[in-house]
Amino acid sequence: MRTKRRLLNLDKLTKPKGKVVFIPERCKECGLCIEYCPTQILEYSTEFNEKGYHYPIIKPGKEDECVGCGFCQEVCPDFAIYVELIEPKLQSNDAKE
């Protein structure tokens, strides 16, 4: 096997960015969103919600890694999670600020 290499044109390739929004009180800890997230950025909270379940949160340090695919939103049976796509324009504005 070859040693893994850094891609030389990584700075020219942009990924879409998403923002995951949780509605913790609706969650019943089925775990589907954590299972389906292709970037593996979700995990269970240590806190409980009102119903006594661990709801999903973003792994610490992985806040910027959501690509906005919407899989979590699609699989959630309780409409407890959704994704907002951050427009590319907004991203560049953020960078300026």
Add this chain to the structure above:
Amino acid sequence: MRIGVFICHCGRNIAGVVDIKALVDRVSTLENVVYATNEMYLCSDPGQRKIQEVIKEFKLDRVVVAACSPKMHGATFARAIEEAGLNPYLIEIANIREQCSWVHQDLRKIATEKAFKLIKAAVAKVALAKPLEPVYVPLTRKVLIIGGGVAGIQAALDIANGGFEVYLVEKSPTIGGHMAQLDETFPTLDCSACILTPRMVEAARHPNIHLYTYAEVKQVEGVVGSYKVTIEQKPRYVDPEKCTGCGDCAEVCPVIVPNEFDQGLGGRKAIYIPFPQAVPAVYTIDLEHCLNTEKLIVCEQCYKACGPKAINYLMGPKEIEIEVGAIVLATGYDLWPIENLREYGGGEYPDVINGLEFERLLCSSGPTGGVVRRPSDGKIPKRVVFIQCAGSRDPKHGCAYCSKICCMYTAKHALLYKHAVPDGEAYVFFIDVRAAGKRYEEFVQRVMGTDGIKYLRGKVSKVFQRNDKLVVWGVDTLSGVAVEIEADMVVLALPIVPSQGTKELAQMLKAPTDEYGFLSEIHPKLRPVESSMMGIYLAGAVQAPKDIPDSVSQASAAASKVLSLFSNKQLALDPIKAEVDLEKCVGCGECAKVCPFGAITMKKRLDKKKRKYAEVNKALCQGCGCCMAACRKEAIQVEGFTLPQLRAQIYAILDAKPTKVEIKKKEGGNEDKTAIVKPR
């Protein structure tokens, strides 16, 4: 019966070992032989004319030529006797060169005796020969070309311009092959893409060329003239009719993976086009990396971004069945895996790279935009070591052959590196520089004379890492000192090997390969573009390592062979084919079981008993004789090699008479076997 025997000296090849004069005297006493003579070179024009004159003068009806292998000149002599009015199958060649004089050079007496026996056997066989007529089979005048690199494209264009339909099948999503990956070409330094892409477009637009990219040949049945081919086209998940190639889909795709076209140095998205000038300019979803593997829930970013709505996640593989008359193999090459060279740190250090990777670093459309950068940290390397013959010409590594193009591309790399990094240093380790080609030597001399490029004659023993540098231990054999060079990057000129899948393809087509897996040609000098499987032609590096001019010339040569095959509406085949004697056939079906070409089918007779019988498809039959050996009733015989003929040959050699009584007598003792061994 009037048989004439002609014995060839072949210069000293035969006459130097075999006593020709004694041979002529003995041969002329054989039964049915009315004339025997010898000639210096029978294959020459005067030699052939002599045969023709003697046939007319002595009214010969059969001819035996004792000379070299029938593979060499069998067709020459057959044509000569045909011109003299004889049927071309009333000739027999006694091979007294390869099978006698060449292998018994020190045993003159025995060689003469053996030559006599071989001629005697040939006389006995030809006495039973029957005149045969060629078998005509239908010819589908369309061609399949496998591989869409520069060789495949050239062959396709030449045949299509000749007015015949071409099916061009390419495994990857675009045609262009390795040539599309190159930066500039030696020795003229013209841009590879600039000269190739117009050809690619021409091939795609040509009305006679059916282009199938992202497709593979799955099955090939039949023989020359009528191959039935199944092509499997993998799903692109993008409708090629609707896709405009705008690239909006790739912009929003969230998955980044190494791009194979950039040798994994740069990245691409899961929906991609290998390079901007790809033909066809259609995006492809790489399902291995796309998030939508299960298709239960989908990431719809590309679908949403696509203006013309070309994306369809439900596409499936498509099978296409075509019929062609000939096949051109142009599957090209791969580089030997770099991991095999552990002593040079291949696979271990990211800055030890192969020639194609360096090519992508030099290329202005490459991942770095033409700036040479190290894969490890992206820095510009100030000292680069090039190692030639890194695996080639090394029987220990299993690549004893010369990869042919490395001397030239390494010289080019060194020069282009100096153009890109003027203050850099390039070191080239070589065994010797092979620059045989028009203006090649001049180019290498120019590179060797360039400031900052040093050629060191010698091999490298080891490459290892020290801090962020690669240390190269080698030897300069011209000054006789061991050298140690601290380099930023090492480029290996790896051996060229047949591309992945060539072996399976060759097996499917029953085309022979050499020990390295390259396809074999039928004659290394006189027929270099034909496989010994009739109807299969070779173009480019599938046959041996080749540079661009050689690949293109071979492709055009293969195209001309196809065009000359297609110049007839029917295909005339050699009548050396199995023939069934319906009176003897009992319909057991043994022949059909053993036939490797599926040429025999069992049919029912029209009489009351409805007994079965074997029927031979002459187009499929290759005359191998398996059926003849399997038949217990001697009902199926290969024309020109019938059992009575073979028996006559054997008995002539054994000095016995082929009668039924004799057969029974001889079965018991081994008297005849000792007769052959005795002279030793």
